[in-house]
Amino acid sequence: MSSTMPQIEAPQIVACTVSRDVQNFDLLIEDMEDALGESWGDLSFAEALSFFGQPESQSLELIALAVDATDEENLVLMGEIITQAKAQGLKVILIAEDMSPAALHSLLRQGADEFVPYPLPEGELSAAIDRLRADPEETLTPAPHAPQLKSGTNKDGALIVVHGLAGGTGATTMAVNLAWELANADKKHPPKVCILDLDLQFGSIATFLDLPRREVVYDMLSETETMDEESFGQALLTYEDRLHVLTAPPEILPLDIITSEDVKRVLDVARNQFDYVIVDMPSTLVQWTETVLSNAHVYFAMLELDMRCAQNALRFKRALQSEELPVEKLRYVLNRAPKFTDLNAKSRVKRMAESLGLSIDVHLPDGGKQVTQANDHGTPLSVSAPKSPLRREFAKLAASIHDLKNDEAKAA
Numbered sequence: 001m002s003s004t005m006p007q008i009e010a011p012q013i014v015a016c017t018v019s020r021d022v023q024n025f026d027l028l029i030e031d032m033e034d035a036l037g038e039s040w041g042d043l044s045f046a047e048a049l050s051f052f053g054q055p056e057s058q059s060l061e062l063i064a065l066a067v068d069a070t071d072e073e074n075l076v077l078m079g080e081i082i083t084q085a086k087a088q089g090l091k092v093i094l095i096a097e098d099m100s101p102a103a104l105h106s107l108l109r110q111g112a113d114e115f116v117p118y119p120l121p122e123g124e125l126s127a128a129i130d131r132l133r134a135d136p137e138e139t140l141t142p143a144p145h146a147p148q149l150k151s152g153t154n155k156d157g158a159l160i161v162v163h164g165l166a167g168g169t170g171a172t173t174m175a176v177n178l179a180w181e182l183a184n185a186d187k188k189h190p191p192k193v194c195i196l197d198l199d200l201q202f203g204s205i206a207t208f209l210d211l212p213r214r215e216v217v218y219d220m221l222s223e224t225e226t227m228d229e230e231s232f233g234q235a236l237l238t239y240e241d242r243l244h245v246l247t248a249p250p251e252i253l254p255l256d257i258i259t260s261e262d263v264k265r266v267l268d269v270a271r272n273q274f275d276y277v278i279v280d281m282p283s284t285l286v287q288w289t290e291t292v293l294s295n296a297h298v299y300f301a302m303l304e305l306d307m308r309c310a311q312n313a314l315r316f317k318r319a320l321q322s323e324e325l326p327v328e329k330l331r332y333v334l335n336r337a338p339k340f341t342d343l344n345a346k347s348r349v350k351r352m353a354e355s356l357g358l359s360i361d362v363h364l365p366d367g368g369k370q371v372t373q374a375n376d377h378g379t380p381l382s383v384s385a386p387k388s389p390l391r392r393e394f395a396k397l398a399a400s401i402h403d404l405k406n407d408e409a410k411a412a
């Protein structure tokens, strides 16, 4: 076997090994030949990612991802390969040598279907391939959780936006956890909640909720003119059957690939169907930022206590004011806010707010490693760290938003 792209002339390639170098796994080569004859190829990690999207990959049924201790440094890449393979409807057999239990756990959580240790026990690879082939149904339905939306529903949902004023300020963490707490805000009459990842390039909601990024999202976004509840619904996934999610598309796209009109149509259909629509925005200001801001009920601007955030906040406010946009919808959120016992830092916060001429309405504490762990495991904080002080703040914020909406509904 060559280490280039698999050839698709007869015999048709139905499987591929994916590894740093397949020569490190010579027993795997033998077993693949025994199980599949000539109908398999081998790919490096980088080749695999570019191969999945191509027409030549259509005939593939499964990949055998072979990894050893050295690859632990590249867990994120391995995870991405599994996610992309699953998004294509491929089965994934994980073959691992000397991997730590934590690394194995994380790869299996990403959706690998079978696990076989290396060196391969006699007959195990063929047995795994047979099992996967006997279970073709799942392969044909890469979106088992695609929800059904009702046409014509008119909920007039509240639009809540989160926008990080600098990279890494915690905007996605807030969007995901606020959405999840809102979805759980009323046990008897759970509100319908949808979260939209409009950070089209590096949106990480899919990662934080352990969901695949699918091509159908791109299809929906590029054809909003003909979009209806059904096609919008098909682009959504559900998390734990309670939160509807529009992830970012699989490929990195230019932010201006969607227009203000596209965004308005998506927001309208989402607000018709859901009580709450949460939007995660890119940090960069784009042509359609204005559309989102003018339709928002509340627009959270996320910052931290440092100079870059202070300066960005000032520039952000000025940019909106010069366009006469509704700055009164902005609510500034300070993430990793100092503890109230830290008087020195507290006075820095006060000075920052004064000098910027804005009020900081929400203070979120540092939640430590638990937060990144929850995000990496693809679970909201209330699932993996319910006692986290950060989670408590999200729950409080969700409760106050939900109370406000109920009061308004009663008054109307």
Ligand SMILES: Nc1ncnc2c1ncn2[C@@H]1O[C@H](COP(=O)(O)OP(=O)(O)OP(=O)(O)O)[C@@H](O)[C@H]1O
Binding pocket: 164, 166, 167, 168, 169, 170, 171, 172, 173, 174, 199, 202, 204, 283, 335, 336, 364, 365, 366, 367, 368, 369, 371, 372, 373, 375, 390
């Ligand atoms: N309050 C917090 N306490 C501890 N860790 C946090 C907190 N908020 C966010 N984090 C961690 O900081 C990192 C960045 O968070 P996140 O991805 O939510 O930020 P972002 O503003 O969406 O970033 P990006 O600019 O990439 O979109 C993540 O690893 C997250 O787990």
Ligand SMILES: [Mg+2]
Binding pocket: 171, 172, 173, 199, 202, 203, 204, 280
């Ligand atoms: Mg983000």
